[in-house]
Amino acid sequence: MLDSMGFREAGAGWGLPEPGSNRGYAPLQLIEQFIVSIWCGACRFVHAETVRMDSTLVRLFGWARAAGHKAIMRLFARFDMLTNERVQAEVYRWFFGKISALKRVTLDVDSTVITRNGNQQGAARGYNPSRHGRASHHPLLAFVAEARMVANFWLRPGHAHSANNILQFLESTLHHLGHKIVGLLRADSGFFDETVLSFLEDKGIAYIVAARLTQPLQRALYHASGWWALKPGLELTELRYRAARKPLHNPAYSFQRTR
Template identity: 45%
Template sequence: MVNLPIEYSDKQVTPFGGMSLMKRFVDQTGIRDYLQKLDLPQPGSNRGYCPEHIIESFWLGIWTGASRYIHCDWLRYDQTLHAIFGWDKMPSQSTYSRFFGKFNQARNTKIFPQLQHWFFDQIGVDNLTVDFDSTVITRYGDQQGSAKGYNPNKKGRNSHHPLMAFVGQTRMVANAWLRPGNTADSSSCKTFMQETFNEALKGKRIGLVRADSGFYTEELLDYLEKENQNYIMAARMYPNVKSAVLGLDNWMNLAKGIDLNEMVFNHLDGKPRRYIVVRKKIEDRPKAGGKLLFDELPGYRFSCYVTNLDLPLDQIWNIYNTRADCENGIKELKEDFGLENFCLQDFWATEASFRFIMVAYNLLSLFRHFALNHHNRATLKTLRVYYFALGAWQVNHANKKVLKIALPVKRRPWMDGIFAQIKNSSPPFVYSNA
C-alpha cells in the first residue's frame, strides 16, 4: 500500500462551508435584531463581545457539533467560518461562562418568554397542539440544583429535572424550565403552563393540550378546564384507578392484541371525568408500552388517559400517540444539541444556556422545514453530514470577497436551489394545515 506524501498549506479552509446556508436563513428571520432589544447582559469593556455575537456563536458551536463549552473553542481558529458570519473573532470558553453567569432568575423569567413569544409571532400557525413533558439530565458534579431524584438511567446520580413544552405542528419548543433533580414531577407545572400559554404563546389559539402522567393532578385538570383547553393526559395508576380499571368489562377490540374501554371516574377530591383505558396483550404485542397492573391478568399491559374530548375511543388514543414526537425532540436535543453537557456551576447560568439551546433547536427546525422542505424530518446530525460539512475557502475576485464551496458539478444546482429557497423565505413563516 502506497501512502500519499504529506504537505501543509496556509490556505484558510473551513470544513463547514455549508453553514453559509444557516447564516443566510438566520438573517432572514431577523432574530439578531430582536436580540438587541432584549435586556441581555452587556460587556464590561469596549473590547467585550456584544451579547448577540456571543449567543449566535454559541448556536454556531452547537450546530457544528459542540456539546461542551470547550468544544466551541475549536471554531476560534476557523477564519473562513468567521468570515461567513461576518465576525473578526469568536468568543472563548471563559467568555461564554462569564456571559451566562450574569443571568439570574429575574432575567431568565423576563427574557426567555419574550424571546419565545417573538419567535412564534413570526410563524403563521394557529390552533396549536402543545405537548408538555419532563425529562432527566444526569449531572456528574455538585452544580447548583443537581440533586438525587428520579433518574431511570443513572440511579443514585445527581440530576436536573427540566420541564418542556413542544408545539406539535412545528416540532419546536415553546417553553422550557430547568428544575432541581429532586423536584417532584408535578412541581411548578401550573405556573409553567401559565407562562407557556399567557406569555410564550400569547395570541396563539391552543387547540389541544397533551401531557404525560407527571402532570396528572387535580389542580392541573381544573386549571385546563377553567381555561377551556381541550386536553388528553396520561393518568397515574393510583390504587383507586387500578381498582376501577379491573372492574371494566365489554372491551372493544381495536386490533390484534389491543383492546379499548372507557369509564367515568373521580378521585376523592376530584370531579367525574372521562377516562380511556388501553389493554395490550403481551403475547401479541411484546414491545407495547404500558404497565403490568394485576396479578389476575399477568399477560396484559395497561395505559390510561383522562380527557375532556368527546371523540371515539380509538381517535383519543391515536391522537395521544402522536405525542411521541416530542420524545424524539428530547432525544435529539440530548444527542445532537448537547443538552446534557452544557452545564455551569450556577443554576440560573445553566438554565440560561439550556433555554438558548431551545432557540437553537427552533431555528434549525424552521430551517429544515422552509429551506429543506423535502427533508424536514432530518436530525441535526444528518443535516451536518449532508448540508453543513462542505469544504470552503475565501478568495478575492474582482475586488470582492467570494466564498468557494467544494461541491461536485452535479450537486451545484441542488445547492443553488436551497440558497434560492432561503432567499424567498421571510416572516411570517406560514405552516400548511394540510
C-alpha cells in the first residue's frame, strides 16, 4: 500500500529532522518502522522492538537493519512546534491529494478529554466527566466525514476551553485539506461562539453548530411560532436571535424540538 501511494517519494520532500550523527537512521525509515509497529498492534514506543526483531519485516521493507525504539523516540524529540506544524501540513496535503474523487467534504470538529495518570507534559486539571479532579489533555480534532479520516489534531492542556485556539485550528485544517472544498462544518455547543460563526460566514462555509440553551434562548424558543412537523414527534422552526452581549451578529438559527 505504501509503495502504491508513493510514500517514500513523497516523504523525501517533507523535510523530516535529520539525525545528529552520521551513523543515525534515516528519518523516513524510522517513520516507516513507527507505522508498521502500529499496524502490528504497538501502543507504546517500546513495542516497536517487535518489528526490530522480525527479520521478515526487515527484508520486506528493504531496511539494512531495523532501529530500536529509542531511535524513534529521538526522532520525535527533534520536532519543535514549528517543525511539527510544517511536516504535518505537508503530510496531510499529500494524503488528501491522493483522494482525488473527493472534491467536497463534510468537516466534523470536536474536542475530547484524555485522562492522564502520570506527569505528562501539558496535562492539567480541568473538566473531566469520567475522572473528576484528574489531570488530563483536552485535544481539538477535525474529521472528514466521507473518508472517516482525521484532518487535524491539536493537543491542549486539560483546563483549555472547547473553543480555545479554534480559529487557528480551523485555518490549519483548511490548509491541510488543500484544494478540497468544505461544503459543511458540524460542531457541538462547545464551539457556539461569535468569533467561530463569523469566521465560517466570512469563509462562505455552511455550518451546523449546536447552540447553548441559555435562559434567554429558552424564552425566545418558548415564544417562537411557525413550528412545522418534519416527522411525527419532531418539529422545526427558524428564528433570529441576538445574544445580549454580542449585538453585531444577528443570524437566523434553526431549532428542533421533540414531543
